[in-house]
Amino acid sequence: MSPIVVIGAGIAGTAAAIVAKNLGRDVMVLDGGSGASTLAPGALDGDIAWSSESREALALLGLYETEPALLATAAGVLRTCRARDKSLLDLTALRDGQVLMPRTDGAAWDADTLARSFSQTTQARGQKLTFVATSTPIARFADEHRVADADVAARHDDPERLSWLAERLREAKREHPGARAFLLPSWLGLRASCAAALSASVGIPCGETVTGPAGPSGLRFTHARDTAFARLGIAVQRARVRSMRPSAEGWRIESSAHVVTARAVIVATGGLVGGGIRYAPSASMLAGPLPHHAEPSFRPGFEVPARLGIHGLELSVPGSLFGESPESLFWPASSRAQEVGFLIDAEGRVPTEKHLYAAGDAVEGRARMFLEALESGARAARTAAIESR
Amino acid sequence: MSDTLPELSRIGTAEPEGDGPAPSIRAPVQPLPIETPPSSKPFDVAIIGGGINGTGLARDLALRGLSVVLFERNDFAFGASGNSSGMIHGGVRYLSRNPSVTRDSCQDSGYIQAIAPHLLFRIPFIMPIRAGTKGRIMMELTDAYFGLYDRYQPLKRGKPHTRLTPRELASLEPGLVGATEGGITFDEWGVDGARLAILNAIDARTHGATLHVHTSVESMGRTEGSKDTAGYVLAARHMVTGERVRVHAKRVVNATGAWGPVTAALTKLPADRVRVRPGKGIHVMLDRRVSNYGILCEAVDGRHIFIMPWENMSTLGTTDDDYYGDLDDVVATSEEVRYLVQGVARHMPKVREARAVGTYAGVRPTLYEYGKNEDALSREHMIVDHAEDGAPGVYSMIGGKLASFRLFAQEMSDHLARDLAPGSTCTTHKRPLPGGERVPEALTLSEEHGITPVAARRLTYRHGAIAEEVLARIGRRPRERAIVCACEPVLEAEVRHAVTREMAETVDDVARRTRLGLGACGGLHCALRCGQIVAEERDLAPQDGILMAKHFLMNQARARIPAVGPEQAQSEALLLAHLHAQLGSDES
Secondary structure, three states, X not given: OOOEEEEOOOHHHHHHHHHHHHOOOOEEEEEOOOOHHHHOOOEEOOOOOOOHHHHHHHXXXXXXXXXXXXXXXXXXXXXXXOEEEOOEOOOOOOOOEEEEEEOOOOOOOOHHHHHHHHHOOHHHHHOOEEEEEEOOOXXXXXXXXXXXXXXXXXXXXXXXXXHHHHHHHHXXXXXXXXXXXXXXXXXXXXXXXXHHHHHHHHOOOEEEOEOOOOOHXXXXXXXXXXXXXXXXXXXXXXXXEXXXXXXXXXXXXXXXXXXXXXXXXXXXXXXXXXXXXEEOOOOOOOOOOOOOOOOOOEEEOOEOOOOEEEOOEEOOOOOOOOOOOHHHOOOOOOOHHHHOEEOOOOOOEOOOOOOEEEOHHHEOOOOOOHHHHHHHHHHHHHHHHHXXX | OHHHOOOOOOOEOOOOEEOOOOHHHOXXXXXXXXXXXXXXXXXXXXXXXXXXXXXXXXXXXXXXXXXXXXXXXXXXXXXXXXXXXXXXXXXXXXXXXXHHHHHHHHHHHHHHHHHOHHHEEXXXXXXXXXXXXXXXXXXXXXXXXXXXXXXXHHHHOOOOOEEEOHHHHHHHOOOOOOOEEEEEEEEEEEEOHHHHHHHHHHHHHHOOOEEEOOEEEEEEEEEOOOOOOOEEEEEEEEOOOOOEEEEEEEEEEEOOHHHHHHHHHHOOOOHHHHOEEEEEEEEEEEOOOOOOOEEEEEOOOOOEEEEEEXXXXXXXXXXXXXXXXXXXXXXXOHHHHHHHHHHHHOOXXXXXXXXXXXXXXXXXXXEOEEOOOHHHOOOOEEEEEHHHHOOOOEEEEEEOOHHHHHHHHHHHHHHHHHHHOOXXXXXXXOOOXXXXXXXXXXXXXXXXXXXXXXXXXXXXXXXXXXXHHHHHHHHHOHHHHOEEEOOOOEEHHHHHHHHHHOOOOOHHHHHHHHOOOOOOOOOOOOHHHHHHHHHHHOOOOHHHHHHHHHHHHHHHHHHHHHHOOHHHHHHHHXXXXXXXXXXXXXXX
């Protein structure tokens, strides 16, 4: 029996693959490259009901804490989240004391300004916490300030380097008896999170700040995902899908590398960030010779017999040769570009086709959230696993 | 100098030409309210407006030793001065009608080069001529026309024009399509108009002028007294802090460009004496150099538009439409963008695939003439004397171009100096603007301070000799070597310099001075950090820095979206995801 194929290896596709496998089905994942999940900095949002499958899938990745937390971000802000990458420092339980922030020469890490900024927040004052910049040297080599965070994070995968860091932080802790935690740049591991090991060694919680896209958190996700897939026996192929259409067994999927057949397909190709949905105005910035055919302004990133829509309605063809005015689609004037996606029913099915499902940012709905993508992946997989036996 | 006063300006009463409303409908002269002046000594001149005219005038007067106060409602060069095509024109279009305008434009372009050599860069232009009989005739005519223009090129150190065969044209600019008779080349000088205005402002301040930004003049009254103390009282208010200022000045100059009539109304002068016909012009920025040279193209309605390499990007421009909207909030529309792309794509189709990373829009303060098509309107400048409106000693500067700002300022300054500083002469064409005295070697700076050569080069472009002062900050605080905006690039030292020395108060102001956040990333990496730095330098709460960054990001998004294409749409989505992650998902 042909397997269930999941197109897309972001959080939605990962959740779908794990859930389908745990329900006893044969699963293959087609990983088309980086998208929103790989670029995510680890602060997880979304208003979800936490089904048992979602919790299990996330637990299997071994990377996330599923309790709400209070995080510090590079914008100098303290913000809450529903779940988080374990490497991020959770400030919720900290009271009456200092959070130490070692200085580095890195461009984006201005410890003094950040510390002042955090200390002035309502949350910090309410919890009687002050953030203090310290001169503890945490960069081991002179040129480390020019190395990208993700690469320094990889250096801390080495236990020897990690214990060197722990030693520096213990020294700092001795000089600051009121220290309750260490807040660090995004350096705590690439293959896995080493924040827990560091905290145990130092004696007080140590964790990262939420920094910009393309940091180690997204890369930690890819490692955790690949490890989980290997452990569960989920086959992965690195390929960008070009098209899919119905066939005798179910579906025939053509990618840049090969052809795959499947009984059921879960499309989790993401939104604009990953290229799962493309903004394709009818004359591509414009006004060339008259277009051959009129089309909606958004289209899927690959050929698939599922329709894009918004608010339950299929996208319509714009009433102009030049397409819709982008001012009516994009932030700040409009959220339509953020909400366009495949139309599905409540169980994740693409209504017009048999054994075709969709999940994650690829699906139409309000602004994109990691946890909602996770749940929708789990939901689609449950439906697909049951229906396509 | 004063004996070669060009025929451009007509100091005195201004009669609107053409079909304006009959003079009898003009608003009756109202006496200004009498006010008690603040106790401090009166300024010689109060200037309302911080564009190129206002700052140019402030500098000229300050260099003559007069005391000057200037009020700018938004930021320096917020209006047309900061949103022009970014070129010092030689006035070539006036050659047949009014050659003295061309000569004076070229001569003054030469002066601007002399006083700010670091700010100007050469943009050779090509005008392709379409094949055919009409084309062959056009070729001869254009060749002859530019042959005459060549006479003025030495004044602005421009090269003479050349004539290209179709083969030469194709090899110089392979992206051009369509059969041609060849082309004509001519020289233009590119300039950062905002920096030009800001350098004038800084020089004025160095020589004693008092400058207020983000401060709007709200009313004007008269004071009574002797010849030395009679004058005007201006009341102004800071647009963010609400702080109020009252100044006493002997003379007042309204140099508010397209806002001229608004200023007149606020100061109780008849708005129709300061009449302008606001002409909106937009430009589209592409993320890289798309053409080798500037290319003159023909739009669908026959207007000349262009694509040109400009600093590290390309610019498409421009439109010219009567504007009836809010001058404080001028935004390009997707229709205007499409008009430009259509016109350029006819000559250079690959522009359709190019990635637009922004637009900018400004409003030209053209002299008012009802009935003429926008392009045919004069770009001359004019000084209005409000003595006949019951306000002697109050003037308005109307119109003008970037290329002849210095000349316009000189005319106004000469007139004011007759009473206030008799015997003084204008020196603005001789004395270099700040940083213009010498341009340091970028590579030397790059090695000395451990920054990339590109960053050093951009610094010397924007600051000239003052680049050394900016980089000296790194010696005192090594972390200021960090790059805040990678697209430009802009160093932290330069951001702090913009706040502490160039009067930047917000992230938008820093962007105007350094081009931070105006590249492909749209502020993704630099806006929040810039807000942090500005808040820190100005001793504001960190939350204020975040608000400034958000304001900047929203404004820039509104400017980028009209030109958004598939690649840029991805970038916009990434930016939103980043903001949600950094600020919390309930903020937006």
